[in-house]
Structures are given as C-alpha cells and as structure tokens.
Amino acid sequence: MNPYVIALDQGTTSSRAIVFDCMGGVAAVAQHPLPQIYPRPGWVEHDPMLILQTQLQSLREAFQQSGLTPGDIAAIGIANQRETTIVWDRNTGRPVCNAVVWQCRRTADYCGELATRDLEPLIRERTGLLIDPYFSGTKLRWILKNVPGAEKRAKNGELLFGTVETWLIWNLTGGKVHVTDCSNASRTMVFNIDRLCWDEDLCRELELPMDMLPTPVPNSAEYGRVAPGIPGLEALAGIPVCGAAGDQQAALLGQGCIRAGDAKNTYGTGCFTVMNTGEKSVRSENGLVSGVAWHLPEKTYRCLEGSVFNAGSTIQWLRDELKLISSAAETEALSFSVPDNGDVYLVPAFTGLGSPYWDSYARGALVGLTRGSSRAHVARAALESIAYQVRDLIAAMERDAGFPLPSLRVDGGASVNRFLMQFQADILQKPIDRPRMVETTAFGAAFLAGLAAGVWNELEDVAKLRQADTVFTPRMAPEAAEKLCARWEKAVLRSRSWAEE
Numbered sequence: 382m383n384p385y386v387i388a389l390d391q392g393t394t395s396s397r398a399i400v401f402d403c404m405g406g407v408a409a410v411a412q413h414p415l416p417q418i419y420p421r422p423g424w425v426e427h428d429p430m431l432i433l434q435t436q437l438q439s440l441r442e443a444f445q446q447s448g449l450t451p452g453d454i455a456a457i458g459i460a461n462q463r464e465t466t467i468v469w470d471r472n473t474g475r476p477v478c479n480a481v482v483w484q485c486r487r488t489a490d491y492c493g494e495l496a497t498r499d500l501e502p503l504i505r506e507r508t509g510l511l512i513d514p515y516f517s518g519t520k521l522r523w524i525l526k527n528v529p530g531a532e533k534r535a536k537n538g539e540l541l542f543g544t545v546e547t548w549l550i551w552n553l554t555g556g557k558v559h560v561t562d563c564s565n566a567s568r569t570m571v572f573n574i575d576r577l578c579w580d581e582d583l584c585r586e587l588e589l590p591m592d593m594l595p596t597p598v599p600n601s602a603e604y605g606r607v608a609p610g611i612p613g614l615e616a617l618a619g620i621p622v623c624g625a626a627g628d629q630q631a632a633l634l635g636q637g638c639i640r641a642g643d644a645k646n647t648y649g650t651g652c653f654t655v656m657n658t659g660e661k662s663v664r665s666e667n668g669l670v671s672g673v674a675w676h677l678p679e680k681t682y683r684c685l686e687g688s689v690f691n692a693g694s695t696i697q698w699l700r701d702e703l704k705l706i707s708s709a710a711e712t713e714a715l716s717f718s719v720p721d722n723g724d725v726y727l728v729p730a731f732t733g734l735g736s737p738y739w740d741s742y743a744r745g746a747l748v749g750l751t752r753g754s755s756r757a758h759v760a761r762a763a764l765e766s767i768a769y770q771v772r773d774l775i776a777a778m779e780r781d782a783g784f785p786l787p788s789l790r791v792d793g794g795a796s797v798n799r800f801l802m803q804f805q806a807d808i809l810q811k812p813i814d815r816p817r818m819v820e821t822t823a824f825g826a827a828f829l830a831g832l833a834a835g836v837w838n839e840l841e842d843v844a845k846l847r848q849a850d851t852v853f854t855p856r857m858a859p860e861a862a863e864k865l866c867a868r869w870e871k872a873v874l875r876s877r878s879w880a881e882e
Contacts, residue, residue, distance in 0.1 A: 384455040386831040387443065387620075388823035389436055391461045391545050392628065393417075393482065393650040394697075396435035398443035399823040400454075403836050405846040407820060408449070411442035418479060423486040423732055426479035429467045432545060433552055441613040451616050457553070457607070458624030458830030460631035460822045461545035463568045466520035468531065468593075469548070471541045474556055478528045480545075481520040484651070484690055484732045488519035489741035495519075500586060505664060507583060509567065509574045509671030513739055515688065517544060518570035522587050535590045544568070546625045547595045553622055555608025561595040563676035564630040572597070574662060574673055577681070600626050600675040601829040624830030628822050629653040630674050633684065635821030635828065636790045637847035639840050644778070644786050646771055647822065648795035651735070652689035654774040656782065657682060667777035668737025675829065677840070685781060687736035687774030692767045693795055695729040699763055705756045709794075716761040716800040724749040726872035727762040737777040738877065746876040749868075767795065768805040769869040775809060788812040788852075792821040807857035808866065817850040 383402055390397040395415050400408040413435040418426040444454070464483035469476045481487070492512045495501075501512050510516055521542050525532040534540050543551065547561045566572040571583040577597060584591050598604060603623040607614060626634070629647060633655045636645040641659030646652060655674070662671050662683040674684035691698075696712060699705045706712060728734075730743040747759070779785050788811055795801055796815055806813045818824065828843045830836075837843070855862075 384834070384836045385447070385449055385453050386455055386827040386834070386836055387440065387457045388827035388830070389440060389457065389459045389549060390628070390823040390826065391432060391436050391459070391549065393462045393484070396432065396439050397823065398436070398439040399820055399827070400443050400447045400449070401824060401827045403831070405818055405824055407818070409443045409447035411439040411446060413439055425482040425485040425732065427465065427482055429469070429476040429480045429548060432480065432548065436549060437611070437614060440617070444617060451620065454617065454620050455836050456624065456830035456834035457620055457622045458826035458828070459546045459549055459622070460626055460628045460826035461549070461565070463544060463565055463627035463629065464515060464517045464520070465545050466517045466524065466542070467545070467548045468521065468524050468540050468542050470539060472539070474552070477531050477540065478524060481524065483515060485520065486514045486732050486741050488514040488523050491519055491522070492741065504570060504583065507573050507580050508570055509662060509664060510570050511670060511739055512570070514741055515735065516568055516570035518583070518587050518589065521589055525588070535593050538592050540593050541595070542593045543595050550604055550622055550625065553607050553611070554605035555610070557608070558605035559595045560598045560604050562600045562625040563597050563673045563681070564600055564627045565625070566597045567672035568627060574671065574683070577673070577676060599678055600624065601677050601833045603833055621834060623833035624826055624828070626675060626826055626829055629655050629686065630684065631825030631829070632792055632822040633657060633674055633825065634843060635823070635825030636792060636816065637844035638790065639844050642782070642784070643790075645790040645792065648692055648767065648791065648793035648801070650692065650694045652692040652767060652771050652774070654687045654771060654778060656685045656778055658685050659683065663781060665777070665781045667780045668739060669774070669777050669781055670736070685778060687777060689767070689770040689774065690732050690735045691729040692770070693793070694731070695727070695763050695766060696795070698729070698731065699760060705759060712760045712764055713798050713800045715757040716764050719755070719757045719761060722761050722765055723751070723754055723758040724868070725754050725758045725762045726869055727759065727766045728872050728876035729763070729766050730876045734873070734877070736774055738873070740877050743877045744879045746872060746879065748872050748875055764798065764801045765804055768801060768808050769866065771805060772808045772866065786811065788814050790814045790816070792816065792819055802853045803856065806853040806855045808862050810855045810859055810862060813853040814849050815851045815853070817848040
C-alpha cells in the first residue's frame with residue numbers, strides 16, 4: 382500500500398490542496414484565488430467564509446482529480462498564512478467581522494502605546510517577539526474593541542479566536558475541535574514559547590479573555606476527524622486531521638532543515654527567512670524574532686526568523702496598480718534586458734518595513750529616477766528590492782547566530798525567477814539552493830500529518846526526500862555587491878524618513 386496525505390496550503394492570495402504520496406510526489410493539485418480587501422491605507426482584510434470556501438473547494442477538487450479512494454488517504458495536514466486573526470460565534474460559526482490579515486497595520490498606534498508602558502522586555506522574554514502590529518494579539522484586541530458588542534460577547538464565552546489553521550480545523554471537525562498548533566501560537570505575542578502555553582500576564586495586559594483562545598497542541602498529533610455532512614467532502618468523513626504548522630515553519634521542514642543552523646527563505650507574498658536553532662530558543666539582538674518551529678511529542682524545535690512584508694506583493698503592484706506588466710513572469714526578461722538597474726531603487730514599504738527595521742510608519746519609495754529610466758529598470762528594481770530585503774535579514778541572522786550561513790535554501794513562487802535567484806546569490810555572496818520539488822510549504826504540512834499517521838517514521842525521513850534542482854553561485858565581485866547594498870541602504874533611509882517630514 383502507498384498511503385497518501387493531503388496538505389491544505391491556505392495562503393494570503395490563494396487556497397490550495399495538494400495530494401502527496403509517501404515519496405513526496407505530487408498526485409494532484411487544486412487552487413483557488415483569495416481576494417484581498419483594502420478598506421483603508423495600510424489595512425488588509427480577508428473574508429473568513431471565502432477562506433473556508435476556497436479551501437474546502439480546493440480539497441474536494443484535489444481529491445477528485447487524484448482518482449484515489451478515501452481508504453488511500455492517511456491524513457490531512459494544514460499550512461497557513463500566520464497571524465491573520467479571525468473571531469467567530471462558537472454557536473453559529475459566523476465570523477463577527479472580516480479577518481484582519483497579517484500585513485495589516487491598523488494597530489500601529491496601540492503598539493506604540495504598549496511600548497510606552499515598557500512592555501517590550503517582557504514580551505521579548507516571554508514570547509520571543511517584538512511589539513508590532515504584525516502579530517495576532519493586537520489584532521484580536523482591535524476586533525474586541527471596535528466590533529460592536531464583541532468584547533461583551535467574548536467575556537460571556539460566546540466568541541472564539543483563532544488564526545487560519547484554527548478556523549479550518551474547527552470547521553473540518555464540525556465545530557468540535559478548537560486548537561492551535563504551537564508554531565502558530567508562537568506568533569500571537571501572548572504565547573510563552575518556553576512553557577508552551579498562553580501567558581496570563583500578557584493576556585491581561587492586552588485585555589484578551591483567555592476562554593476564547595484555542596488549546597495549544599503539538600504540530601504532529603491527531604486533532605480530530607473530518608466531520609460527516611460537510612457538502613462535497615462526504616467521502617472524506619472520518620479522515621484524521623493530524624498535522625498543522627504556520628506556513629514558514631512548514632516550509633522549513635519541507636526544505637529538510639532539521640538541524641540547528643539550517644536556514645531557508647520563502648519568496649511569497651512576503652519573504653520569510655527562518656533558521657532552525659534546535660532546542661535552543663535564541664532571543665535576537667538584531668531585529669529578528671524567535672518562535673517554535675515544530676513542537677513534536679518527543680522534542681520541541683525552535684527557530685529564528687526575519688520577515689519581509691512585501692515581496693511577491695511588490696510584483697503584483699507592478700501588474701495590478703501600475704500596469705507595467707501583464708504577468709509576474711515578464712519581470713525576468715525585462716530585468717535581463719538592461720545591463721544594470723540604472724541606479725533606480727524601489728523600497729516596497731507599502732505596509733511598513735518588517736525585520737530588521739520594524740518600522741510601521743515607513744512608506745514605499747522609488748528613488749534614483751532619471752529621464753532615461755524605463756519600465757525595465759523599475760521591474761528590475763522591484764526584483765532587486767526583494768533580494769536586498771533578504772540580504773538585510775541574513776545579515777541580522779548571522780550576527781545573532783554568531784556564524785555565517787554557508788548557503789540558503791529557497792522556495793516559493795518567485796524562486797522560479799532566474800534573475801532574482803542569481804541576483805540573490807550575488808548580493809549575499811552565497812550559494813542559493815533551489816529544490817526539485819518546490820511545494821515545500823505544503824509538503825512540510827503533509828509530513829507533519831503523515832508523521833502522526835505513521836506514513837513516515839522519523840524527522841530524518843523528510844531530509845532524505847529533498848533533492849536539489851539548481852544551485853545559483855555568486856558571479857558578482859564582492860566589492861560591487863557592497864556598493865549596491867550601500868545604495869540600497871540610502872534608499873531605505875528615504876523610505877523611513879517619509880513619516881518624519
């Protein structure tokens with residue numbers, strides 16, 4: 382028997398389902414787009430019911446396309462966009478408002494208030510995070526304070542909170558299971574990453590009723606089973622849901638980064654560089670955050686992470702708002718069509734800057750334009766901006782770790798762009814290792830589920846399945862790379878000074 386595992390990969394811009402065999406091969410894929418909602422500048426929302434509908438539709442279609450029987454499916458695992466905050470009625474299952482997305486900066490002023498109360502040291506020590514609108518805790522507080530009646534209903538035990546994996550598990554199990562895995566919990570700003578539990582002191586500071594919080598659980602364990610009666614999923618009733626992780630921790634595992642010091646970068650809507658620090662929880666001194674990589678029954682792996690808020694979304698901006706391109710793939714040819722960037726730099730701080738700056742008030746900047754600047758230069762500047770931001774993360778990570786990274790494993794949609802990968806290798810002066818199987822986020826979730834279901838026996842099995850496809854090595858002289866980075870840093874200063882003027 383060759384058992385199969387289905388991974389639900391619920392991301393910022395789409396919901397996907399992928400069926401994997403026990404060798405990591407892809408048997409079927411289904412995907413549906415997820416619309417973004419921008420009610421105000423710097424605010425980002427999703428419709429929670431569309432998150433659910435698109436994900437269940439993808440699950441149904443992937444299973445049907447695979448041609449498998451229910452008996453072939455050993456388990457379902459989930460990888461999800463993290464920090465995105467959903468609150469719903471525990472009786473009706475209806476959300477009280479739109480989901481507040483991880484990119485949303487609406488709580489910037491409240492985060493400033495928390496900082497004036499000298500809570501930063503406590504939050505850093507307990508949670509490994511910084512005070513920032515990025516994380517779920519202040520988003521949840523905003524919902525309770527701003528949705529009419531929400532705070533009272535929460536105190537009365539009528540409402541539940543969850544990030545996206547919690548929302549999906551609750552619905553898949555027919556409203557019976559309200560849990561969160563420890564990797565997602567570690568991104569809330571109210572979870573103690575050493576004790577692996579909700580922190581009562583921080584919940585009190587943020588005025589969050591603890592009764593509405595989901596139960597923290599391991600990343601690989603049976604949470605529940607698909608409930609009967611879900612339209613379109615009747616055939617999958619009874620299949621165990623037994624693995625979940627935030628998308629970046631899932632990708633770390635899918636890349637086979639199972640040893641301390643292994644690191645990967647995912648090029649998605651944002652960019653996320655994550656290093657496995659083993660059982661040691663490192664508190665960053667250079668603008669990074671700490672968290673739980675995977676909490677397994679026998680061992681807890683920690684990680685160090687840096688986050689770029691706008692990467693793939695920058696290319697979407699070129700396409701959808703500026704109309705400079707008709708598809709993301711065009712940026713590769715455009716970038717190769719000019720010999721250099723023409724001294725044009727784009728800082729895509731559309732929703733502020735993430736690691737290592739953590740500047741909620743920075744705004745996008747396009748600098749260095751001349752009359753000779755073309756759309757090719759702007760497209761190239763957009764791709765280069767992604768690589769520069771990753772370079773900033775790696776530099777901070779190396780300072781925290783105390784040693785240089787020998788190479789960087791990469792995945793995500795933009796990792797297929799040859800110009801970007803080569804420029805990344807040049808700017809980092811390190812090899813960039815792209816795997817043959819690029820669905821690393823989904824496979825990480827599938828592996829966690831399969832580990833609990835007995836499809837795989839140990840963590841080392843995932844590393845054995847990974848195979849390199851292309852390794853990009855540096856071609857640029859170190860001095861030239863340093864000069865370009867210095868110009869980038871000047872552009873970042875322009876972006877950060879905007880709100881001060």
